[in-house]
Amino acid sequence: MGIPGPEEQADGGVGAVAAAGGLHLYQLLLHAEYGPVVRFQLPGAGTAVSVADPVLLEATAHVDKRPERLFAFLEPLCEAENLQVLDAGEHGPWRRLLLSVFAGRPSHERHFARFTALATELADRWAARAGSGPVALQKDLTALSLRMICEYALGGAAGLADPERVTAAFEAVLTEYLGGGPGTPESRARAAEALAYLRAAVDDVIAAHRGAGRADRSDLIGALVEAGERPERIRDTVMVTLLAAHHTTGVAVSWTLHLLGPHPAAADRVADELDRVAGDRAAPDFAGLRRLTYLELVLKESMRLYPPGPYGARETTEPLVLGAYEIPAGTTVFYPFWALHMNPAYWPEPRVFRPERFTPEEAAGRPRFAYVPFGLGPRGCEGAGLAMVEAELILAVLLKRFRFRPAPGHEVTPVERFVLWAADDIRMIVEPREPLRGT
Numbered sequence: 001m002g003i004p005g006p007e008e009q010a011d012g013g014v015g016a017v018a019a020a021g022g023l024h025l026y027q028l029l030l031h032a033e034y035g036p037v038v039r040f041q042l043p044g045a046g047t048a049v050s051v052a053d054p055v056l057l058e059a060t061a062h063v064d065k066r067p068e069r070l071f072a073f074l075e076p077l078c079e080a081e082n083l084q085v086l087d088a089g090e091h092g093p094w095r096r097l098l099l100s101v102f103a104g105r106p107s108h109e110r111h112f113a114r115f116t117a118l119a120t121e122l123a124d125r126w127a128a129r130a131g132s133g134p135v136a137l138q139k140d141l142t143a144l145s146l147r148m149i150c151e152y153a154l155g156g157a158a159g160l161a162d163p164e165r166v167t168a169a170f171e172a173v174l175t176e177y178l179g180g181g182p183g184t185p186e187s188r189a190r191a192a193e194a195l196a197y198l199r200a201a202v203d204d205v206i207a208a209h210r211g212a213g214r215a216d217r218s219d220l221i222g223a224l225v226e227a228g229e230r231p232e233r234i235r236d237t238v239m240v241t242l243l244a245a246h247h248t249t250g251v252a253v254s255w256t257l258h259l260l261g262p263h264p265a266a267a268d269r270v271a272d273e274l275d276r277v278a279g280d281r282a283a284p285d286f287a288g289l290r291r292l293t294y295l296e297l298v299l300k301e302s303m304r305l306y307p308p309g310p311y312g313a314r315e316t317t318e319p320l321v322l323g324a325y326e327i328p329a330g331t332t333v334f335y336p337f338w339a340l341h342m343n344p345a346y347w348p349e350p351r352v353f354r355p356e357r358f359t360p361e362e363a364a365g366r367p368r369f370a371y372v373p374f375g376l377g378p379r380g381c382e383g384a385g386l387a388m389v390e391a392e393l394i395l396a397v398l399l400k401r402f403r404f405r406p407a408p409g410h411e412v413t414p415v416e417r418f419v420l421w422a423a424d425d426i427r428m429i430v431e432p433r434e435p436l437r438g439t
Contacts, residue, residue, distance in 0.1 A: 003038065003049060017043060027311065031052040036053035068085045094237075115389075137257055146166065209221045289396065
């Protein structure tokens with residue numbers, strides 16, 4: 001049976017994506033019109049098959065190959081080879097090393113106090129500027145997330161000579177290389193200078209680790225040095241980790257605060273839970289974070305509505321059968337995470353913000369791939385557990401102290417830029433809150 005989809009166009013699908021407002025929105029339109037499996041032109045990759053049904057998607061979960069052309073945008077960050085398209089044999093050991101660093105709860109707990117201090121420093125800065133206008137959430141929260149990942153995996157933010165300059169340099173690189181536009185001679189020069197600075201900063205941190213030994217199990221550079229990785233691979237791994245970790249966590253927290261602003265009942269319930277669990281303290285301890293069950297529901301619902309990574313892709317290495325359809329080897333299989341999260345068969349009223357969808361009772365009735373904010377299979381995010389700890393802690397610190405209101409007249413428009421970003425940031429009014437009485 002032929003896979004349904006739109007007629008092919010001479011421009012390779014560029015016009016259709018642009019007319020929809022981006023690939024993330026185009027996927028919603030495609031699946032609404034053609035059903036759960038769609039054949040379409042994916043700019044840069046020829047024809048692809050998009051799968052928005054979680055049951056059918058399970059047949060692809062074992063695939064451990066990414067289409068190289070689609071991930072070429074990350075090549076400027078890598079000097080040795082693009083780490084996102086390593087072949088399965090080389091990817092497996094590299095992934096296991098990353099999991100050994102990022103996946104351990106003891107290491108999360110070991111860094112928890114420092115994470116709390118970093119989040120509290122941001123809250124103090126916001127409190128000091130109260131009444132001076134809206135806060136740009138994405139800008140500040142991605143900078144905070146960068147400091148956290150430096151603390152966790154690189155031996156601390158102090159290992160970077162100038163964390164604020166590192167943040168600005170990443171922004172310049174993202175805008176030029178990952179923004180999707182052609183750029184200008186001036187912007188290209190700025191991006192090249194920023195990239196050179198980032199590599200030099202990472203080299204300084206790597207040099208400090210050599211001869212010093214591995215600090216602990218959460219020391220990424222120490223683990224790479226200990227494993228005998230060559231300098232270029234270590235630098236590339238650090239660059240990609242910094243990029244992925246600080247942007248995904250920062251935008252996830254930003255979208256969550258954006259959703260809570262117009263939903264005061266949910267915000268009140270989070271605040272009440274925080275007051276019960278943390279009491280008079282400014283933040284919960286690590287054990288207390290596990291008891292913030294409603295906050296976790298809110299974060300999960302936020303990542304359903306605004307998944308930090310709106311899509312992914314694999315390349316089949318053998319023929320696959322997806323329901324009534326046969327997929328040849330060598331096919332690009334597109335994972336439209338946003339469309340999966342909006343599939344009304346599994347998410348009634350999918351555009352409505354309803355955290356209760358993620359209670360154990362409701363979640364038990366859904367297929368496991370109906371919700372995939374961190375991807376799936378052997379290419380899923382190695383730092384998913386760490387990201388949840390960071391995001392929940394940041395939310396706990398901020399929502400314990402503040403209320404967030406949408407900035408009047410500010411329009412929030414999701415766009416794709418490596419992550420699901422807001423075009424003109426997410427600007428909100430941040431106001432101190434009084435602890436709920438009687439807790």
